[in-house]
Amino acid sequence: MANDSIKIIAFDADDTLWVNEPFYREAEQRLEAMLRPYENGETLMERLYARELENLKIFGYGTKGFALSMIETAIELTEGKISGKEIQKIIELGKGLLRRPIELLSGVHETVELLSKTYELMLITKGDLFDQESKIARSGLADFFEFIEIVSEKNPEVYQKTLNKYNIDPKNLVMIGNSLKSDVLPIVKIGGSAVHIPYHTTWVHEQVSEQEQDEHAYETLDSISELPQLLKRIAI
């Protein structure tokens, strides 16, 4: 990280501010248990991931698309033998994900509140518009953020376009997130700074190879609570 001109701190939301991915893994485990009686030797997880990737092109990211992909995979794996009642249970798994309470990660509330006194904060997240707005509202953090952006993809072009909208120079921004692919590398690419705070569970789609990681420079922290200290250190 570079300079003393940081004015805006941008945060990813899912698995950076609050727990997300473990709920999806739990839903997948419940689906696996539901499909066990139909066992045909193939692994659910691989087929589900392949189906999700295929469907990303039509559905984009988000829980409703995930629910539809779970249903399609269950129909495929059981060769259409799964019952209507079981499919209703899969829909309930999806609704459970959409209704779940927000569990902020350790240190998040204090850190976001503290930083909001010195910096302008931006929240930038991808997924279903309605679901993400609902999570932000329920998180109790919305008032700390000057800018809230929900985008359909997180790549350098989308970040650049979003910053342009508010006349923000990437040099004045540091992005905080758990995903190298979606939060860290694209921001570094457009000339911003980034801090990676890894989370113990990462969707395989968000994982990047070591080669990709080495090409760019960014800071890594164990916890969001270390962020104010890091920002102080680089602002000399």
Added chain:
Amino acid sequence: MANDSIKIIAFDADDTLWVNEPFYREAEQRLEAMLRPYENGETLMERLYARELENLKIFGYGTKGFALSMIETAIELTEGKISGKEIQKIIELGKGLLRRPIELLSGVHETVELLSKTYELMLITKGDLFDQESKIARSGLADFFEFIEIVSEKNPEVYQKTLNKYNIDPKNLVMIGNSLKSDVLPIVKIGGSAVHIPYHTTWVHEQVSEQEQDEHAYETLDSISELPQLLKRIAI
């Protein structure tokens, strides 16, 4: 409509710029045909609409939520007897809606192009983020719009917040749309002007009573092609 200070023309998208609702009615008719062998005397449309309304609170607007509501309604109406293969067909109906080509309504391209030379244009639409972005990209109209906003709900608060984001005074804006409930009345309520261009097919959720209609003043046109003339007339 009031004054000569109109600087920004905002457009709704679905059924204002391009065909949308008829594709949903078509999907419902296909679902009805699919469920005919299970007939149990209840009407699909009523049950589907009740299910959609219930699910709006969890799914928000958009095609993926519509697909999930079609599946749930089919399971309910057949008392769980619908097969996995038939449910796959319902998912394909949803995917068909997401993939359909964009059919611009008559006069739209010329009018939008013409007005973009005199005014700043905004597009403001609700639904699935990814789906709406894809439709805007495929419409060939994106370059005419200065502002593109996809929102989860269209009420006075959301319009006001969106205009605040760009420091736009509602007095300087006229909103064009086919829905009194979502496009016309909320804009009039926050002090903007609105033009209603009715479309032959309106989702029952977007319909408002005559009483609600009478409370506000707005212009009504038969076709978007009449819009430049109307704007010229009121700009005296």
